[in-house]
Amino acid sequence: MALVPYEETAGVGLQKFHKPLATFSFANHTIQIRRDWSQLGVAAVVWDAAGLLCTYLEMGAGRELRGCSAVELGAGTGLVGIVAALLGAPVTITDRKVALEFFKSNVQANLPPHIQxxxxxKELTWGQNLGSYSPGEFDLILGADIIYLEETFADLLQTLEHLCSKRSVILLACRIRYEWDNNFLAMLERQFTVSKVHYDSEKDVHIYKVGFNL
Structure with missing residues (x-):
């Protein structure tokens, strides 16, 4: 959703993200994700939260994905949506318009023709073009490392409320980097039931399960 490139001088630790391809193994498939840091900055990176969320989905995520209508918010490279599709979910993979062609190429390159x-x-800018999505349209709403810009929180919450029905489950994987990240979790808890279902201490990534009736 939020495209905020780091400065080129941000440090050696970020250099690994500049490599044009990243390879993963999920759902009995080898997935090669194209990245383009110079074009899209952090949106063109597969962050640890995305990989961990994919692993969680692969392990079952507490529900059957086959036939479960899913949407990925702030898709970036599209990895999470790709894995959800490989696991059998009809999935809508979304981000701002500027990122669509970039991750569409990853989707097409990594999904077999019968799954595509x-x-x-589809374009989705949080808090804006919500009319093109039916209220409560999805069973499963996915987001990996989309909680980090405080100015997007109100729009993100509005979007989640629009897409979520009483039956829906939201899975958010994130690293809590700033105090305002906790503020967003507090905003969520005013509207939904929130529970932490996994924490990876090595990667310092949390997965939260969110819904009206958990």
């Missing part, structure tokens, strides 16, 4: 019709790439 189940993966729709």
């Amino acid at each position: 019709p189940n993966a729709v790439v």
